[in-house]
Amino acid sequence: SPLHDFIHGLPKCEHHVHLEGCLTPSLIFHLAARNGITLPSPTENPAYASIAALTARYEHFTSLDDFLAFYFEGMAVLRTEQDFADLAWSYFQKAHADGVHHAEVFFDPQVHQSRGVAYATVVAGFAAGCQRAESELGLSTRLIMCFVRHLPVSSAREVYEEFLAHEHFQAQVVHGLGWSSSEVGPPKDMFREIYAAAAARGIPLTAHAGEEGDPTYISTALELGAQRIDHGIRLVEDPELMKRVAQEGILLTVCPLSNVRLRCVPSVEHVPVRKFLEAGVKFSINSDDPAYFGGYILDNYCAVQEAHQLSVMEWRIIAENSVQESWIPDERKAELL
Ligand code: ADE
Numbered sequence: 001s002p003l004h005d006f007i008h009g010l011p012k013c014e015h016h017v018h019l020e021g022c023l024t025p026s027l028i029f030h031l032a033a034r035n036g037i038t039l040p041s042p043t044e045n046p047a048y049a050s051i052a053a054l055t056a057r058y059e060h061f062t063s064l065d066d067f068l069a070f071y072f073e074g075m076a077v078l079r080t081e082q083d084f085a086d087l088a089w090s091y092f093q094k095a096h097a098d099g100v101h102h103a104e105v106f107f108d109p110q111v112h113q114s115r116g117v118a119y120a121t122v123v124a125g126f127a128a129g130c131q132r133a134e135s136e137l138g139l140s141t142r143l144i145m146c147f148v149r150h151l152p153v154s155s156a157r158e159v160y161e162e163f164l165a166h167e168h169f170q171a172q173v174v175h176g177l178g179w180s181s182s183e184v185g186p187p188k189d190m191f192r193e194i195y196a197a198a199a200a201r202g203i204p205l206t207a208h209a210g211e212e213g214d215p216t217y218i219s220t221a222l223e224l225g226a227q228r229i230d231h232g233i234r235l236v237e238d239p240e241l242m243k244r245v246a247q248e249g250i251l252l253t254v255c256p257l258s259n260v261r262l263r264c265v266p267s268v269e270h271v272p273v274r275k276f277l278e279a280g281v282k283f284s285i286n287s288d289d290p291a292y293f294g295g296y297i298l299d300n301y302c303a304v305q306e307a308h309q310l311s312v313m314e315w316r317i318i319a320e321n322s323v324q325e326s327w328i329p330d331e332r333k334a335e336l337l
């Protein structure tokens, strides 16, 4: 595309990437060997026969939950602080090469805790990766802890208490909170009490909604205090709600290649970027789980350009909104604009 160099050079902010979603098949096999962890046997699940077989299986996810099974199985190879630091660093190097200047990254501590890895280990490792990105790459970073919807609320409440009690909280090592994992099934408002408590403390909040779920998942997330919506593509099905989201300047963190791989849309053409631009809905373009969905942030930008042929002006609007809606001080925004 003639705009490729321009798109590569655009200063990017990434708002929707799960660090555990940066765990490539080769890193899964490498860390399994390093940590003496047995992966599912290939007779149980032929996808684990080899790096190539696992990579090939990722091209055939049938739904969010089909993907999540691999995502949660894969992250079981992460055990030590060094594993988490290495994983974060591998993402930041790639993001830097793609032109990312600021990255807000998710992690799922409940899932690590449920297999015996302490909250403090996970956060210390990921924070070390962030520190290194800041000092060696000049990338600004934010860690966002996600609550997962497939585990009981009591588990989320426990990790929220741990988050508050940890010295990292006062130091704002973990900047904000989100929720993720299975969308349709668990109660839409399962984190109502936690979000109310966190909002009262002024903690920045986001939420995965409107990915597989209908627009009522989005309105519920907003009602609970989410200031941003992760995915949100099904917002186009509710024009009234879309008007409100535009008016309130709520950012959607859209992930086009993820939406295609998880069959939320048949192709990137069906990701409603043009409808959002026309309605004045702010959005950023992100990779979600790049090791699983066949591309990092630049691949997502390029896929949008291939499918939608946006103008330089439209790209500038996207890039500017991505900076303006980042959870960073105005001085940092000014450097990025
Ligand atoms: N966790 C990691 N990726 C996710 C996605 N796309 N939706 C919900 N939860 C997730």
Ligand code: ZN
Pocket (backbone or CB within 6 Å): 016, 018, 180, 208, 230, 288
């Ligand atoms: Zn996500």
